[in-house]
Amino acid sequence: MPRRIIVAITGAAGSVYGVRLLEELRQNAEIETHLVVSRAGFLNVATELDMRRSDLEAMADVVHSDRDIGAKIASGSYKTEGMIVAPCSMKTLAAIATGFADNLVSRAADVVLKERRRLVLMVRETPLNLVHLRNMTTVTEMGGIIFPPAPSFYAKLESLDAMVNQTVGRVLDFFEMDSDLVRRWQGVKGESAE
Numbered sequence: 001m002p003r004r005i006i007v008a009i010t011g012a013a014g015s016v017y018g019v020r021l022l023e024e025l026r027q028n029a030e031i032e033t034h035l036v037v038s039r040a041g042f043l044n045v046a047t048e049l050d051m052r053r054s055d056l057e058a059m060a061d062v063v064h065s066d067r068d069i070g071a072k073i074a075s076g077s078y079k080t081e082g083m084i085v086a087p088c089s090m091k092t093l094a095a096i097a098t099g100f101a102d103n104l105v106s107r108a109a110d111v112v113l114k115e116r117r118r119l120v121l122m123v124r125e126t127p128l129n130l131v132h133l134r135n136m137t138t139v140t141e142m143g144g145i146i147f148p149p150a151p152s153f154y155a156k157l158e159s160l161d162a163m164v165n166q167t168v169g170r171v172l173d174f175f176e177m178d179s180d181l182v183r184r185w186q187g188v189k190g191e192s193a194e
Contacts, residue, residue: 001079002030002031002032003030003031003032003081004031004032004033004034004078004079004080004081005025005031005032005033005034005080005081005082005083005084005175006033006034006035006036006073006080006082006083006084006108006112007021007022007025007033007034007035007036007060007083007084007086008035008036008037008038008041008083008084008085008086008088008092008105008108008109009035009036009037009038009041009042009044009045009056009085009086009087010037010038010040010041010085010087010088010089010091010092010105011038011039011040011041011043011044011089011091011092012044012087012088012089012090012092012123012124012125013044013048013087013124014044014048014086014087014122014124014149015041015044015045015048015049015087016048016049016164017086017087017122017149017164017167017168017171018037018041018045018084018086018087019045019049019051019056019059020164020165020168021084021086021168021171021172022035022056022059022060023059024168024169024172024179024181025172026059028177031177032061032062033059033060033061033062034060034061034062034063034064034072034073034080035056035057035059035060035062035063035064036063036064036065036066036071036073036104036105036108037056037066038066038089038092038103038105039066040089042056044087064104065104066103066104066105067103067104068104069101069103069104069107071104071108073104073108073111074104074107074108074111075111076111076114076115080112080117081117081118081175082112082117082118082119082120082174082175083108083109083112083117083118083119083120084120084122084171085105085109085119085120085121085122086120086122086149086171087122087123087124087149088121088122088123088124089124089125090123090125090132090135092105092106092109092121093121093123093132093135093136093139094131094135096109096110096113096119096121096135096139096144097134097135097136097138097139097142098135098138109121109144113142113143113144116143118145118174118175119139119143119144119145120144120145120147120171120174121139121144121145121146121147122147122148122149122167122171123136123146123147123148124148124149145174147170147171147174149164149167150167151163151166151167152166152167152170152183154185155183155185156183157183162183165181165182166181166182166183168181169181169182170182
């Protein structure tokens with residue numbers, strides 16, 4: 001049985017993270033990707049990356065409509081490793097935090113949480129208001145991982161692409177997938193950092 005990972009792309013800025021995850025997961029023959037994209041997610045992919053829907057969907061092994069509440073990934077009996085929402089809008093975060101499973105993205109996340117599987121939300125918004133913070137706390141208390149795509153300045157990354165890769169590689173760490181994308185911390189060399 002393949003290792004199945006659900007990738008969702010929602011309507012926050014940063015669709016490059018979801019696309020880059022799909023590219024990286026595609027290189028692992030043991031992984032079967034299940035893609036769900038919200039309507040706003042498709043809009044962002046087109047706006048930010050000049051990418052057509054068909055090109056995005058071709059990157060996944062299985063594609064589900066966000067309206068298909070009867071999809072395989074809507075049931076806990078369908079085994080997956082977990083789910084990554086990249087990027088995760090505040091609307092999606094709120095739906096997950098409150099159990100409001102009105103589309104397949106939030107329903108699949110709800111299933112992942114109830115089955116105690118790995119859920120990683122790459123939340124994208126700034127600044128954060130109190131509701132955003134409380135929703136993040138709620139999801140964390142339920143076992144989810146809040147992973148804002150913040151740059152790893154210590155890695156001295158030379159480009160935006162390298163920053164995206166570093167973040168994607170760190171997310172894959174949560175699924176026990178070691179990646180060449182990550183420039184790992186080697187400790188302070190030479191003089192003290194003081």
